Each structure stands twice: as structure tokens, then as C-alpha cells.
Amino acid sequence: MGEIDRLGSIKKFYRQHKRLPSYSEMLKLFGIASKNAIFKIVSKWVEEGLIKKTGGKFAPTSRFFAIPLLGSIRAGFPILAEENRDYVSLDDYLIEDPQSSFLLKVNGDSLEGIGIFEGDIVIIERKKEARIGSVVLAQIDKEWTLKILRKDRIQRLNYLSAANPKYPSFYPKEELQIFGIVKAVVRKFN
Amino acid sequence: MGEIDRLGSIKKFYRQHKRLPSYSEMLKLFGIASKNAIFKIVSKWVEEGLIKKTGGKFAPTSRFFAIPLLGSIRAGFPILAEENRDYVSLDDYLIEDPQSSFLLKVNGDSLEGIGIFEGDIVIIERKKEARIGSVVLAQIDKEWTLKILRKDRIQRLNYLSAANPKYPSFYPKEELQIFGIVKAVVRKFN
DNA sequence: CAGTATAGTAAACAATTGTTCACTTTGTCA
């Protein structure tokens, strides 16, 4: 079994079990008989910065999960782009505060103008206030909706607007209550 | 320390260390003196399905990471939506084959029509073939670009097109080589 | 070929793991 396959197999193990295998488990995983061999292999991974020890226990580093992130594609071959900093995970990148966040499947085409389509998933952070211009999940006159928060300068009043010329602006007759703000969008193709 | 805070603290621990704390570590984490107390607490989590045992070792379940995914917002209060199946993680959801995937920061506005903007991050899977209509990373006459793959029925020839009326279609003079296909897009606001 | 680094075997090790037992404290509710 090659070196890369071993790394691949414990990455697969981590993906399945959400934890690293123990030495004994690696013995079976790699088809090796001696724990010392495992010790040497793991030590090398630690040296390479793929795995670290926290509190005497092994844990994967960010490089363990690393998926290359490339920069500009205009300037030559993209793989060789210099902006190849290693990468944590999309969860960590997109969801800053997991406790107060939730996901929402978008329906309707009212936000097409800013690239939020029907079927997309938005990451929403629970908050009662939002900056003007941000996309908010709000309750306008008892009805829930996902729109852009605007401020009418003349009437000095917050209202909601779509990002699609098909729809008018929504002025609250009674009240406009913000429930959360959209921090990110995610769309899967096919 | 309340029950929820404990769960929160080991979730935080897992987020930081990418592994669950041991009983001894939980002692300090929770400010408790007896391992048996930890045993009971963890046992309850196992019963509740937040943590499971694989091969005699503890590991978080999907419910451990769960961020609620809500459905339609039109039909009343979104939090109460029935489509509240628990959720794995954005990584697992978006990146099906981590080994052959990489991320690419988009520049240019040529794909605005399908909601891919400058600064977005696309998840690309390395592949030499692609279905007509999919977004591909390709090399057209030695130049790299991100476009939609099309087929000219008359000339029986593949070409690339933007999703923006500003740009023309790109017919290869010499060759068109597909390098990968875009599986997902991700955009962070602010 | 010889020489040497690399990779694996086997056994022994203290340290730490999760679990169990018997008991005490705390809190809750009739």
C-alpha cells in the first residue's frame, strides 16, 4: 500500500467516523502487523503538519482537510496560482456562529438580481437588527419573507425590496420585524 | 453549568480540536470531579443520538453537527417547517469527492446570468468530460476560462458560452480541453 | 556488490482510557 493511499484511507476514515483511527485500527486499515510501523508513519505526518497533538491526543490539522483554493484563472494555469493558502472547511468558512445559525431553502425568484435563486440554500444568523442593504429574513405585517432591507430617506422608515424588477417594494403597514440576516448562499448544481 | 452549556462546550471543543474530549478533559471542561458523572452525561448523549460509539470509541453523529434546515418560508413561521431533517455538514453536502476537488475564486462577470459572481468560490471536480450545459473549467486555445459548455448542432462541435449578454460565444480555433466541472457555488456576504 | 537508509516485526511499558460499584449530596414535588 502506497503512502498516499494510507493518507487517503485515514482521511476516508475520518470522513466516515468523524474521528481519527487509533494505532490498532490503523494496523487493520493498512494491513500492517507492528504498531511501531504505525508510530513511524504517524510521526512523519505530524512532522509534515497533517496531524497534531493536542493534550497528548492526535487530531487533524487544517492541512489534513485542505482542499486547494486557487486564485485568478486569467493569469495562466490556475493550479499554479500563488494564492494557494491551505483551507479549513466550508463549514468553518461559511458558518461563523453555528449556535445561532440555521439554513433555509430559498423559494421564489425575488432575489435573482443578487444571485439567490429558487432552490439555493442560505445560511442565516439569528439577529434582530441588520444593516441597511443586507439580505434579511423578516416578518412584514405577519408574513415571512426573504428580502433586502432598505431605508426610505424621506419617510425615515425601513422597508423591504426584492432584487428583481418583477416585484415592487414592500412597505410595512403595521410592523417590520427582522429575524435574521443572510450570511452566505450555497448552490449545488445538478 | 447547565446541560446546554455542556453540550455547547464540547461542540466548541470539537470545532477547535476536530476531536471529542476524553472523560478527563471533560472533567476540567465542565468543572466536575468524578468521571462517573461524565459517564452518565455522555451516556445520555449517546441515548439521545448526539454521540455514538464506533469500534469502542466515541464519535459525534450527524445530529451533533446538526444545523436546522428549513423549508418554505411562505407557509407560516419558517422555524416550524416540517422539512427539518437533520443535516450533516456543508463540506459533506457540497464536496462529494474531496480527493479530486478543488476550490476556485471566480473573477469576471461572465457567468452572472446563472448567479456566479466575481469573488464567489466554486467547487470544481477534476474531470475530462462534461455534459452539455454544465459549467466547466476549460482550456480554449491555450487560455483557461470558466464557461458553459455548449454544442453547435450544425457544426457538431463543442464551444463555450458565457451567461452574460455582454460576451460572445467562444468557438475553439484549435482545441477545447475540459479540465473540471463546477459542482457548486458558494458566496459569503460582507 | 557492499553499505546504508527505510520500512516492518515483536514484545514490553507506563499512562490513560471508559466503565463499574458503592456511597453522598442536591434538588424537586407532593
Next chain:
DNA sequence: TGACAAAGTGAACAATTGTTTACTATACTG
């Protein structure tokens, strides 16, 4: 108040952890 469940203490436990040592097999290099 008293009774009972829930939550925590403390000590002991076998099992497993990662590490070390000494030795062997394999592979590579000049």
C-alpha cells in the same frame, strides 16, 4: 417535612492507548 429521583464523589478495574527498545527484512545507491 419527607420521599424519591437526579447529579456528583471517589476509588478500583480491565482494556487499550501511544511510546520505546532491539532486531529483521526490504529497498535503494554509489
